Amino acid sequence: MPATVPQAVQSCHDLLLWIIPQLDKFPRSRRFTLGESIESGGLEVLELLVEAAYTRNKDASLRRANLKLEVVRHLWRVAHELKVMATRQYEHGARLTDDVGRQIGGWLRSQPTSEPQP
Numbered sequence: 001m002p003a004t005v006p007q008a009v010q011s012c013h014d015l016l017l018w019i020i021p022q023l024d025k026f027p028r029s030r031r032f033t034l035g036e037s038i039e040s041g042g043l044e045v046l047e048l049l050v051e052a053a054y055t056r057n058k059d060a061s062l063r064r065a066n067l068k069l070e071v072v073r074h075l076w077r078v079a080h081e082l083k084v085m086a087t088r089q090y091e092h093g094a095r096l097t098d099d100v101g102r103q104i105g106g107w108l109r110s111q112p113t114s115e116p117q118p
Helices: 007-024 028-053 059-081 087-109
Strands: none
Touching: 007 028, 007 087, 028 059, 028 087, 059 087
16 A cells, blocks of 8 residues: 555554455355444445545544444454354454544644634
């Protein structure tokens, strides 16, 4: 990926490359409900991050990406609690997701605020 693309975009890309094959291993009863929700949520986060990378007002896209990532994080936890994956896979996915979240948060904090702070 070019150096001009923010690290959050690359990290989200890497998360999807790792997580999609994991979702393919879900049992059929969960693959097309829970797995599909996790995959589409992750893809939406990537779309929002790319949108933020190429727009002037990044704040709205980054906030929506952060919110969607939180939903994906909870769905990932539900999948683990339903014993759809091993604990080690859950932990690795949770670390990758947390890393993307931290990068989105840092990117948000680096944006100039449109309202003066009290």
